[in-house]
Amino acid sequence: MDDALRLQKRGLRILRRVYGDEHHQVANTLNNVGGVLHLKGQLERAMAKFEEAHAMYVGLYGEDHETVAMVLGHRANVLNDQGKFAEALAMHEKALAIRRRTLGSDHDDIASSLLNLGSGYDNLGMAEEALSRFEEGLGIMRRIHPEKTVMEGRFLDGIGSVCLEQGRLEEALSWYQEAHRMYRKTLGPDCAEARAMSDKAAAVLRMQSKVEDT
Incomplete structure (x- = not known):
């Protein structure tokens, strides 16, 4: 470097x-x-x-x-x-506004801005704002890349994390499992991203078990 x-x-x-x-x-x-x-x-x-x-x-x-x-x-x-x-x-919002004006509605760079914004809002505990950005970005990726991409997996992971923070365990598990499948498909079964999704899904299952035991 x-x-x-x-x-x-x-x-x-x-x-x-x-x-x-x-x-x-x-x-x-x-x-x-x-x-x-x-x-x-x-x-x-x-x-x-x-x-x-x-x-x-x-x-x-x-x-x-x-x-x-x-x-x-x-x-x-x-x-x-x-x-x-x-x-x-x-600053990410400003970048997104420029990209919307110059690139139209469905573009990889717009999705990238939305992913950054979703993560940023999630870090600040602004779950609804985060979810809105993640869902919009996921929709863009599915429209322009029907063959599936790593970026789609990141949006799935982000949505799962927001659902988990909101206590929506079943939904979180479903999103993590979908992200796991996506990463296996795009990066291979032994990739770090797929392993991370397996760990997150397992953590949700443990949380569900504890809830059922109470």
């Missing part, structure tokens, strides 16, 4: 010399550097790169552009990792 960061930074210096500070390749490289810094856990430095890329994209394309929504999502992910959950949600 250090080598990747060095290469990205070297490329950024070259691009700045060639194109100046208002060019899409410079903005793209800033975004890439921010991504590597984020993976390394250097959140403040990552945010600075994402913010610079964001300003450059807005200058190049205006506010309503998919690349602007993309980098807003990256900034939101950093905010989430910094524990600034409300700020992260607001």
